[in-house]
Amino acid sequence: xxxxxxxxxxxxxxxxxxxxxxxxxxxxxxxxxxxxxxxxxxxxxxxxxxxxxxxxxxxxxxxxxxxxxxxxxxxxxxxxxxxxxxxxxxxxxxxxxxxxxxxxxxxxxxxxxxxxxxxxx
Amino acid sequence: xxxxxxxxxxxxxxxxxxxxxxxxxxxxxxxxxxxxxxxxxxxxxxxxxxxxxxxxxxxxxxxxxxxxxxxxxxxxxxxxxxxxxxxxxxxxxxxxxxxxxxxxxxxxxxxxxxxxxxxxxxxxxxxxxxxxxxxxxxxxxxxxxxxxxxxxxxxxxxxxxxxxxxxxxxxxxxxxxxxxxxxxxxxxxxxxxxxxxxxxxxxxxxxxxxxxxxxxxxxxxxxxxxxxxxxxxxxx
Numbered sequence: 001x002x003x004x005x006x007x008x009x010x011x012x013x014x015x016x017x018x019x020x021x022x023x024x025x026x027x028x029x030x031x032x033x034x035x036x037x038x039x040x041x042x043x044x045x046x047x048x049x050x051x052x053x054x055x056x057x058x059x060x061x062x063x064x065x066x067x068x069x070x071x072x073x074x075x076x077x078x079x080x081x082x083x084x085x086x087x088x089x090x091x092x093x094x095x096x097x098x099x100x101x102x103x104x105x106x107x108x109x110x111x112x113x114x115x116x117x118x119x120x121x
Numbered sequence: 122x123x124x125x126x127x128x129x130x131x132x133x134x135x136x137x138x139x140x141x142x143x144x145x146x147x148x149x150x151x152x153x154x155x156x157x158x159x160x161x162x163x164x165x166x167x168x169x170x171x172x173x174x175x176x177x178x179x180x181x182x183x184x185x186x187x188x189x190x191x192x193x194x195x196x197x198x199x200x201x202x203x204x205x206x207x208x209x210x211x212x213x214x215x216x217x218x219x220x221x222x223x224x225x226x227x228x229x230x231x232x233x234x235x236x237x238x239x240x241x242x243x244x245x246x247x248x249x250x251x252x253x254x255x256x257x258x259x260x261x262x263x264x265x266x267x268x269x270x271x272x273x274x275x276x277x278x279x280x281x282x283x284x285x286x287x288x289x290x291x292x293x294x295x296x297x298x299x300x301x302x303x304x305x306x307x308x309x310x311x312x313x314x315x316x317x318x319x320x321x322x323x324x325x326x327x328x329x330x331x332x333x334x335x336x337x338x339x340x341x342x343x344x345x346x347x348x349x350x351x352x353x354x355x356x357x
Contacts, residue, residue: 007351010344017340024333031326035319042315049308052299083322090329097336104343111350115241118354 001110003118009107016103020096027089034083041075048072138258139228146221149214156211160204171196184290195286202282202314206268206275209321213268216328220261223335227342234346243353248345250338257334264327271321278313285310 048056048068059065175183175193183190231247238245285306288294297303 003351003354006347010348010351020333020337024330028326028330031322035323038319039316042312045315046308046312049311050300050304052297052301052304053295055299083319087322087325087329090326090333094329094333094336097333097340101336101340101343104340104347108343108347108350111347111354115350115354119241 001114003111003114006107006111006114010111014100014103016096016099020093020100023089023093023096027086027093030089031083031086034079034086037075038079038083041072041079044068045072138224142221142224142228146218146225149221150218153211153214153218156214157208160208160211163200164204167196167200181291184295186289186292191287191289194290195283198282198286199279202310203272203275203279206272206317206321209324210268210272213265213324213328216325216332217261217265220257220328220331220335223332223339224258227335227339230339230342230346234342234349237346238349238353241353243349246349248342251341253334254338254341257331257338260327260331260334264324264329264331267324267327268321271317271324274313274317274320278310278317281306281310281313 048065051065056065056069059069171193175190175197178190183194235245235247285294285303288303294303294307297307
């Protein structure tokens with residue numbers, strides 16, 4: 001590979017680097033949504049558990065207490081996998097960065113090979 | 122260029138970070154390894170003793186006033202309060218060991234780059250740090266601090282759980298009226314558990330982002346070095 005070609009390719013934006021950036025950003029957005037839902041839920045949980053067990057267990061259909069329990073259970077159920085979706089995006093971003101490093105290292109190896117072969121001539 | 126000459130180019134903060142990265146990664150790795158393994162052994166022991174004992178009895182006996190069952194229930198609840206924070210701290214230390222090693226790779230890359238430029242008789246140019254490069258040690262530190270705080274809170278939670286669950290389930294805990302001291306204690310335990318979980322993930326997210334920033338910095342350094350080799354080849 002000629003030096004001019006290497007120079008051109010060094011400055012070319014790499015698809016894996018762009019994907020890494022997007023993946024990290026999406027991961028942070030998903031986790032921010034998770035935090036926005038999970039932190040306030042702890043207040044709802046506190047309100048719910050301030051009632052006696054008899055009151056909690058005896059909550060009638062359509063009552064505010066049962067609606068609170070429903071909110072806690074439904075939100076907790078989807079929050080559990082949601083945080084791992086966020087972490088998945090961040091780890092995917094790491095994989096894409098590693099792929100970008102691999103490509104850049106190959107390019108550096110090509111640059112070294114070209115430079116040293118030019119110098120030995 | 123030897124290591125001392127190379128180090129002379131760094132700011133005192135960078136020198137401190139590099140020295141920490143070189144010396145502290147084995148300790149972090151070992152501590153993380155021991156913590157995660159210890160957490161497993163504690164829970165395994167609990168499952169074979171207290172959990173096995175507690176759940177081999179009928180519900181009426183488990184929830185009754187027998188001190189042996191109250192103690193078993195208390196042990197289960199206390200352990201489940203502090204062990205998750207402990208495990209996350211162990212994982213945080215392992216992630217930090219990764220970040221430290223990535224920082225070591227970066228230091229080695231910069232040193233090697235300077236050596237190659239010197240060997241080729243060219244002017245030694247160093248890569249100018251970007252925001253990502255400046256931020257990765259901070260992300261690692263924030264992540265680890267968050268996990269340490271989470272562990273301290275979970276120890277406090279275990280203390281509250283120890284007091285609350287030191288009572289018979291049916292006659293005392295279940296019978297506590299609304300807004301009583303016992304019910305308020307339960308509400309505080311449940312609330313802490315609820316916010317502690319996302320809080321731990323704040324720490325993990327910062328640590329993983331720190332790792333990704335360190336890797337992005339490695340990529341930038343390699344890219345800079347490739348470009349520098351091309352420049353040297355062009356006689357610049």
